[in-house]
Amino acid sequence: MPDACPGSANAARADRRPEQGVAPQPACAAYARQFVEPGAVLNDWARIEPYYDLLRDRNIDEGDALERWLVDYGELAACIAEEGTDRHVKMTCQTDDPDRKAAFLDFIENIEPKCKPRNHELNVKHTQSPAAGALPKQRYRVLDRSIRSQVALFREENVALETEEAKLAQQYQQISGAQTVEFDGREQTLPQLARYAEEADRELRRRAWEVEAERRLKDAEALEEIFDRMVRLRHQMALNAGCADYREFAFRNRQRFDYTPQDCLAFHEAVERTVVPASRALERTRREALGLDPLRPWDLDVDLKGRPPLRPFATADELCSKVSKVFHRVDAELGGQFDEMHEQGYLDLESRKGKAPGGYQATYEASRHPFIFMNAVGVQWDVRTMIHEGGHAFHCYAARSSPIEFAEVASFGMELLALGRLDEFYRGDELARAKRTQLEGIIDLFPWVATIDAFQHFLYTHPDHTRKQRREHWLALRRRFGGIADYSGYEEALAYGWQRQLHLFEVPFYYIEYGIAKLGALQVWRNALEDHGAAVRRYRQALALGGSRPLPELFAAAGAAFDFSEGTLAPLIELVQQELDKLPL
Numbered sequence: 001m002p003d004a005c006p007g008s009a010n011a012a013r014a015d016r017r018p019e020q021g022v023a024p025q026p027a028c029a030a031y032a033r034q035f036v037e038p039g040a041v042l043n044d045w046a047r048i049e050p051y052y053d054l055l056r057d058r059n060i061d062e063g064d065a066l067e068r069w070l071v072d073y074g075e076l077a078a079c080i081a082e083e084g085t086d087r088h089v090k091m092t093c094q095t096d097d098p099d100r101k102a103a104f105l106d107f108i109e110n111i112e113p114k115c116k117p118r119n120h121e122l123n124v125k126h127t128q129s130p131a132a133g134a135l136p137k138q139r140y141r142v143l144d145r146s147i148r149s150q151v152a153l154f155r156e157e158n159v160a161l162e163t164e165e166a167k168l169a170q171q172y173q174q175i176s177g178a179q180t181v182e183f184d185g186r187e188q189t190l191p192q193l194a195r196y197a198e199e200a201d202r203e204l205r206r207r208a209w210e211v212e213a214e215r216r217l218k219d220a221e222a223l224e225e226i227f228d229r230m231v232r233l234r235h236q237m238a239l240n241a242g243c244a245d246y247r248e249f250a251f252r253n254r255q256r257f258d259y260t261p262q263d264c265l266a267f268h269e270a271v272e273r274t275v276v277p278a279s280r281a282l283e284r285t286r287r288e289a290l291g292l293d294p295l296r297p298w299d300l301d302v303d304l305k306g307r308p309p310l311r312p313f314a315t316a317d318e319l320c321s322k323v324s325k326v327f328h329r330v331d332a333e334l335g336g337q338f339d340e341m342h343e344q345g346y347l348d349l350e351s352r353k354g355k356a357p358g359g360y361q362a363t364y365e366a367s368r369h370p371f372i373f374m375n376a377v378g379v380q381w382d383v384r385t386m387i388h389e390g391g392h393a394f395h396c397y398a399a400r401s402s403p404i405e406f407a408e409v410a411s412f413g414m415e416l417l418a419l420g421r422l423d424e425f426y427r428g429d430e431l432a433r434a435k436r437t438q439l440e441g442i443i444d445l446f447p448w449v450a451t452i453d454a455f456q457h458f459l460y461t462h463p464d465h466t467r468k469q470r471r472e473h474w475l476a477l478r479r480r481f482g483g484i485a486d487y488s489g490y491e492e493a494l495a496y497g498w499q500r501q502l503h504l505f506e507v508p509f510y511y512i513e514y515g516i517a518k519l520g521a522l523q524v525w526r527n528a529l530e531d532h533g534a535a536v537r538r539y540r541q542a543l544a545l546g547g548s549r550p551l552p553e554l555f556a557a558a559g560a561a562f563d564f565s566e567g568t569l570a571p572l573i574e575l576v577q578q579e580l581d582k583l584p585l
């Protein structure tokens with residue numbers, strides 16, 4: 001189902017950073033290999049295992065030896081992660097290539113499961129080292145906390161379940177990647193159909209919306225089956241680890257040390273009170289401007305004055321050259337980094353059949369370079385995605401790894417820092433339209449984040465729910481957080497709307513991060529409206545800290561408070577409203 005609300009259209013296409021699933025690395029680890037043989041490709045277990053043996057057998061009783069060992073362990077983890085990233089990238093670029101699929105499955109079936117117990121063994125070794133408690137706190141406290149948390153949660157019997165889960169996620173990708181329709185005289189991917197949502201011709205919009213909804217419903221039962229199996233697997237993993245339910249497991253596994261499920265539930269309520277009314281008011285303005293009553297789901301992305309869609313670029317090359325100029329104007333060094341990525345071929349931007357949906361930035365952990373994956377079709381959303389993933393890529397150059405809540409500050413922050421420089425893509429009233437869409441998207445994002453997050457709180461604290469209860473709960477959340485569009489005649493599409501959110505399948509409980517990070521990014525933007533140069537300096541300094549500090553310190557370094565309560569949310573939404581009021585409709 002497309003476009004349940006404007007935010008959902010955007011949020012559903014939001015990016016995903018692939019999970020690395022291996023040991024954390026100190027942010028300060030060197031680039032050049034010092035442990036794994038330079039040039040060695042860790043593409044099968046026989047090549048990997050000797051390195052684990054060496055680490056297992058090394059004496060780490062002294063502080064210096066332990067520090068060296070942690071760096072080497074981080075390097076091994078990075079080299080293995082890079083192999084997995086490479087196979088994941090290649091598979092998502094062509095999900096219908098059996099060799100790529102086999103290579104990725106080989107990694108998740110034959111390499112990852114063998115690494116996990118060995119990582120656990122090394123993690124235990126670390127916690128038992130007499131030197132662990134005496135390492136320099138500033139540099140190692142976060143890493144040490146992370147390792148201890150992993151040790152506490154690890155269960156040998158979960159390794160096979162995680163492999164099973166990863167294979168189900170791959171099936172979800174394959175089903176999604178194969179979804180195409182005949183429309184407008186040619187076979188098109190669903191991301192390609194997104195273009196029609198902005199067409200002034202209402203009947204054309206309706207037909208495009210309907211054909212997409214019908215196509216998705218064809219796979220609804222298959223996806224229900226995959227999801228049922230995922231929920232069962234996840235609940236079992238939680239029980240195995242001594243957790244009450246998968247929510248508790250996921251919070252511990254995602255190392256959410258700085259917030260609780262209750263904080264998330266409070267955030268849902270704050271969004272309901274503060275943002276949902278603003279979001280519905282925008283839709284009422286839309287309904288009046290368009291003179292349509294009721295507003296239908298295919299009316300949510302069209303221009304308010306019936307102007308033709310913004311077409312900010314025609315080809316991937318044009319997108320790259322324009323976005324390079326935007327980045328150079330935000331910060332000359334960042335612009336240079338983007339040009340380097342482009343020259344080195346770290347971009348796969350255009351939508352085509354067989355490509356997995358969505359967009360993401362992946363990090364090649366060992367060689368420390370980013371990769372950006374997108375399904376660009378020439379719409380404004382693509383410009384935003386490109387800038388967003390660019391923010392992640394700059395983070396990758398600045399530091400090796402970082403918690404997701406802050407990683408999304410890097411990307412959303414970059415979207416907002418770039419907002420005043422979009423004249424590279426748009427002129428005159430097109431520029432105002434682009435800014436309006438982007439600012440409205442911020443307001444629409446929060447209700448969608450609350451919807452997806454609240455849905456998962458329900459699913460995993462009620463692991464025995466039936467498919468019917470799942471649908472009903474979804475629909476109740478849509479009434480609580482959704483917009484005013486009328487879905488009459490398309491009730492099935494509405495009820496299965498959650499299936500288009502890939503995070504639910506592939507990265508459970510990864511969504512609240514977008515809300516938390518958006519609030520960080522809005523604070524960076526508020527600072528930049530005062531003093532662009534100073535705000536960008538702090539942003540870059542914070543990125544360079546990687547994952548070496550707890551979240552509140554990373555946010556503080558960027559000039560933001562780590563807080564997603566109503567007290568922080570309300571004034572930022574007001575700021576967005578004020579900026580919107582300056583723009584013509």
Ligand SMILES: [Zn+2]
Pocket residue numbers: 015016388392407408411
């Ligand atoms: Zn992102």
